[in-house]
Structure formats: structure tokens, C-alpha cells
Amino acid sequence: MASKSDAPLDDLMMAMDVVDTLRHEEGQVARELKADERDAAMVKRLREVYAAQGIEVPDHILKAGVEDLKRDRFVYSPPSAGFQRTLAMVYISRSTWSKWLAGAVAVLVIAVAAWYFLVSLPRQQAEEQLLARLQALPATYTELVDRIGDLTEIEDIEVKAQSLADDGNLALKDSNNDAAFKAEADLRELASGLQEVFEVKIISREGVPTGITRIPEANADTENYYIVVEAIDPDGNVLRRSIVSEENSTAEVVDKWGQRVSENIYNAVRRDKMEDGIVQKGTLGQKRRGELDIKWRSGVQDGAITKW
Numbered sequence: 001m002a003s004k005s006d007a008p009l010d011d012l013m014m015a016m017d018v019v020d021t022l023r024h025e026e027g028q029v030a031r032e033l034k035a036d037e038r039d040a041a042m043v044k045r046l047r048e049v050y051a052a053q054g055i056e057v058p059d060h061i062l063k064a065g066v067e068d069l070k071r072d073r074f075v076y077s078p079p080s081a082g083f084q085r086t087l088a089m090v091y092i093s094r095s096t097w098s099k100w101l102a103g104a105v106a107v108l109v110i111a112v113a114a115w116y117f118l119v120s121l122p123r124q125q126a127e128e129q130l131l132a133r134l135q136a137l138p139a140t141y142t143e144l145v146d147r148i149g150d151l152t153e154i155e156d157i158e159v160k161a162q163s164l165a166d167d168g169n170l171a172l173k174d175s176n177n178d179a180a181f182k183a184e185a186d187l188r189e190l191a192s193g194l195q196e197v198f199e200v201k202i203i204s205r206e207g208v209p210t211g212i213t214r215i216p217e218a219n220a221d222t223e224n225y226y227i228v229v230e231a232i233d234p235d236g237n238v239l240r241r242s243i244v245s246e247e248n249s250t251a252e253v254v255d256k257w258g259q260r261v262s263e264n265i266y267n268a269v270r271r272d273k274m275e276d277g278i279v280q281k282g283t284l285g286q287k288r289r290g291e292l293d294i295k296w297r298s299g300v301q302d303g304a305i306t307k308w
Helices: 011-032 035-052 059-070 083-092 094-151 155-173 177-195 263-276
Strands: 198-202 211-214 224-232 241-244 251-254 257-261 283-287 300-305
Touching: 035 059, 083 094, 094 155, 094 177, 155 177, 211 263, 224 263, 224 283, 224 300, 257 263, 257 283
Parallel strands: none
Antiparallel strands: 198 224, 198 283, 211 224, 224 257, 241 251, 257 300
């Protein structure tokens, strides 16, 4: 056990040690004694504690320690809340919130970039392309009208082309973009139709009927006659054409159809095929460059079917 001289402490250090010891002993003393007896009991308790350690502490130090405990001396009190304290806490916790902030900034940057490249930029490009197309339409109309004029000598077709161009220019002035683009599409279709060259050939190969008859629902006493045909271009390719069926008034793009003919042509084609299995006079009509309509053989009638 240490002697009195082994543990010399100055008054301040001793007082701090006393207060610290008191905090450990106060709970038990408080439970056992009333408030008016607590100070004396704590002094006595402290004396016993230090005596057990071989340390002699003067009574005035012990009493001062009890008073310091009451005044919470030597107890750290955090600074009160305020702007400076908030800034200090933010700085201290920067390693935590900076990671979340960096993540949030990265997500925001990605979202902004995605919106720009996937939404804003395509929309801007589409608007620029639309404006460029609209600005070019007057020159496009003129070019198409000139092309049509070079393709045909039929005055009615030339007048129709100029009328379509005038309608398109008027639509542009009225900011009617749909009508303006439709005028362009109609002019292109007209020019394409004039450029087409093909022959309408009677089909006489195995697996495809050459002739078909129908009794129309509107008149059961009448029989309609059809020859199955296809359009062949100068290179021998079969063309697909839009044909309106007179049975349901529906247009369908097909590579063969039944063209209505007179009974005389129907019978003539049937006899021609029966001779040797081949239709010798196989051309039913001809589409020439610069014209829109097919020049049919005599006896070919208006009307067609697409299914049989």
C-alpha cells in the first residue's frame, strides 16, 4: 500500500479526482440517504475510498468536491445549437454526407444527359429536319411538275400536276403541313405512275386458273367473267399492284388479279388454251410510259376481283 508521500496531488487535481469518484458513488448514496444527509454521507464515503487506496485527502478538498459536483464543475457541456455549431457539425460529418452528395450529383448528371440525348436532341433534330423539308417544298413542287411535264404530253395530266403544286404552296402559306406534304406525295405518285411500263399478261400456268365466273349477289340472273392476269415489266419481273375488288370495294396490293371481261373474250381465251394448254394471245392490256391508264384489248371491262 502506498504511503502518504507516494501520492501527492495538488488541490485542483485532487478536486477533479474527487468529483470523478463522487460520480461513481453518488448513485448508491442517493438511493440510500435523504437529500439533507447526502453531503455528509458522501464526504464520509470518499474518505473511506481514498483511505482504502492509501491516500489522505483533506476534508476541505472532499467538501469542495461535493460542491463542485453540485455545480457540474469539470463536466463537459457541449456548445448550444447555432449556426456556427451547425457548420462545424457539417464539416465534421463531411466524409459521410459527401459520398451521398457525390452519388446524387452523379445520378442528376446521368439523368440530365439521358434526357438531352434521348429526348431533347432527337426532338430538336426532328424539328430542324421538318423545317428544312418545309423550306424545300416549293422547289420540290417545281421539280416534280417539270418532271411530269417531261414524261407526258397529255395536257390534262400536266394541268393536274400544276394544280397539286398550287395546292401545296397554298397549304404552306396556311401552315397546313399535312396538306403540304400530301401534295408532294401525290405529285411523286403521279410521276411514278407515268414512269411505269408493263404489260398485263394472261396467266396460263399450272395451279392458277385462267378464267373465273361469278354470279353477283346484286343480280342473280347475271354472270360475270374474269380472266386472271399479272403485270410484267420490260425485264420480265412481276409487279405488285393495288387493285380494288368490286366484290367488297377494298383495295389490296397483289401480284395477280381477275380482270372482268366480256363473255366473248372469256370464251376466246378458253378456246385458245384448250388447243395446246397455252394462251397464244396472252396480252390483255398495256401500260405505256407517259400515260396513267392501261390500254386494254377490246372487250375488257371495268372491274376486278382479288380472291377466288
